[in-house]
Amino acid sequence: MPAATAPRAAIRRLLPKPPPWVVMYHSIADTTDDPYRVTVSPVRFARQLHWLNDRGLRGVSVRELLAATAAGRGRGLVGLTFDDGYADFLESALPLLRRHDFTATVYVLAGRLGGENAWDADGPRKPLLTEDGVLRVAEAGMEIGSHGLRHVSLPALDDEALAEETRRSRDLLEDITGTTVDGFCYPYGDVDARSVQAVRDAGYRYGCAISPGPLTCAHALPRIHVGEQDTSWRLTAKRVLHPLRRRPTAPVPAPVLPAGAEVS
DSSP states (O other): OOTTTHHHHHHHHHSOOOOOOEEEEOEESOOSOOTTOOEEOHHHHHHHHHHHHHTTOEEEOHHHHHHHHHTTOOTTEEEEEEOTTBTHIIIIIHHHHHHTTOOOEEEEOTTSTTOBOTTOSSSOOOBBOOHHHHHHHHHTTOEEEEOOSSOOOGGGSOHHHHHIIIIIHHHHHHHHHSSOOOEEEOGGGOOOHHHHHHHHHTTOSEEEOSOOGGGOBTTBBOOEEOOTTOOHHHHHHHHHHHHHHSOOSSOOOOOOOOTTOOOO
C-alpha cells in the first residue's frame, strides 16, 4: 500500500461502520390523498421490488437482516419495514413480496387492532390489521414487531405510560402470534435515551427509528423512507448516500437473538 494511502486506510478502520440498509414503508394502496406521504401505489411498489431484485438485492425482515449481518452474511440484504400495521399489507404488499421470495417486518399497534389511523389529523382514514390479520401476516413468514399501543411519541410519556407502550404492546402481540416479538419501532421516529432504555428493558432485541444520530445502536437503528416518488434513480441515490447520511457516531452493537429463535 502506498505511504500516502496508508493513513487513510487506518482512519477508515477507526470510523464506525454504517448500519445495515433498512427502508421504511407504511401503506401500499392507490390514493390521490396522501398529505403525510405514507402511501405507495402497488404499481410503484412492484417496480421498487423489481429494482432490488435486478441488482441482486433481497428484501428481508429486520430480524433476518441483523442476524445475517452479525454472522457476516448480510451482504446483498435489505431490511423491508412497514409501519402502523395497515390492513392493505395483506392484499397489496404480501402478494408482491411473495412473488420475489422477499420477507419483511410489519410493526403493529397492539392497542389499535382493527381500528384506523386516528393519529393522522388530515388525510383519508385507513383500516388497520385485525388480530386475525396479524396472525395471517405472521403465518405468511413475515416478522411481527411492535409499534407501541396507540401511536404516541415515547419521549413525552411518563414512566408508567412508557412501560405500557413498550412492554405491554410486546406481551399482547406475543399472545396473538405465539412467538417472540424481537423488534420495536418508534412512532414518528421520535427517540431519546430514556425511550431507548425502555425498549431495551422491555426485552426487545432491536429497535427501529429514522434518524437517531448519536443514539444509533441496535435499539435505535436508522431507516430510509421510501415513497411514491422514489423511482430507480432516486433509490440508487438513497442507497449510495445511506452510508454517509446514516453513519453513527459510535459502532452499532450486533443484536443478540433469543436462544432457539427462528429467523423469518
